[in-house]
Amino acid sequence: MSETVLWWLRRDLRLADNDALAAALAGGRRVVPVFVLDPALLDGPRSSPTRTAFLLGGLRALDDDLRARGSRLVVRRGRPAAELARLLAETGATAIYAEDDHSPYAHNRDDAVQFDRPLRLVGSAAVRPPGTILKANGQPYTVFTPFSRAWLSLPLPDPTDLRPAPAALPDPGDVAGEPIPDTPVLPPAVPFPPGEAEAQRRLQRFVDEAIAGYDDTRDRLDLDGTSRLSPYLRFGMIAPRAAVVAALSARGVGPGAARWLNELIWRDFYIHILEHFPHVTRQSFQPARRDVVWRNDPDDFAAWRDGQTGYPVVDAAMRQMAQSGWMHNRARMIVASFLVKDLLIDWRWGEQWFMRCLVDGDPAANNGGWQWTAGTGTDAAPYFRIFNPVTQGRKFDPDGDYARRWLPELAGVSGAAVHEPWRLSPAERQAAGLVLGRDYPLPIVDHAVARERTLAAYGGR
């Protein structure tokens, strides 16, 4: 019998362009594909039933893809190191192959895998793994623009660098596993069918239809101008390298492709930041910003969380996330600015709530985004950059369609006036069938007042 190895999947749920799979297969070995359901992740304080449901759907899709090629997915549950130890004993495997994963939790998890047979980390969840982009003095970048310049100066991938999915896979043999759980169920309102095939279709559709206009429409809340690939990138249902190749190939269509590539470089940037500065999960990247006196009013937090702040663009976005598991990136900045700078609530409260809701919730990107908004992070928005929720709504949802889509109680208010319902005349409110304070809240804070309060709290004056 030929040699056996384990292929341990974590966040690379795909067969195409999977370096770890290719390395496991080298030499014609028997490969046992393994996924370990890790209770520390699935039931932790930062877990999300929606994201778990998406993951389980991805496992099902992967299992189908494996079975179509003569293999199957072995699913176990427990502490990964313990389950892998059992699997090595049961299969006689001589090595474990996995794609490198870079969060602090991932490193601890992988460091616990210490056996007489090696864990070989091949490839990366980043396009360019941490450590490969450093300043001349060997230090990591902490500012995005020079980071991206260095990122782009390295050899760029092209289509020939992408490995096709193997047409056939070896039979993993008789290895015990548990059925893929059927709960939690992905709510029908979540518009992300899991799986590698869907991820590839979306990338293709985005490149064909939307990437040319991405530079103009990416910030529009009311349009479908983004790729909506984030959940798939989060779980590696598509290789980030494949997304980069697609962006590079589309450069001829206009500035949109370069802009989207820039977003993919931001993704790598925050993976690197988390790798080099793991303390950012617990506190501000910038020591000078650790002494902000947060108000942390629980009622304000509840209003924000539930989409009941009285600012329609904020509330629409929070309800979009609660119902669909996803939020437009512009809206993420708006609601984050509102929580941190209008309500003066610790950004970590918002960061955790996002992790509990988002299908694409990812520690690096989520932490980076929150610290950016809070003005506490690398290359962050300055403390005095405070979004005006009305201005943002009028600018990026100019007809009010996004607000009305998620706030049925405002359906009777037409146009951009929906962004400040408290300014409607009594006659207009009556015509819209709207009683403020009953159907929809009055603003929980006056933005102008809140802004002054935050400028003072951040030590501006």
Place this chain on the structure above:
DNA sequence: TGAAATGTTGGGGCG
């Protein structure tokens, strides 16, 4: 990957 306050300019109304 802001917004508000403040400053400047230039056209038009008007005495």
Place this chain on the structure above:
DNA sequence: ACGCCCCAACATTTC
């Protein structure tokens, strides 16, 4: 014709 004022539009500064 001229100065004065108002104010919108734009630019700059400040938070």
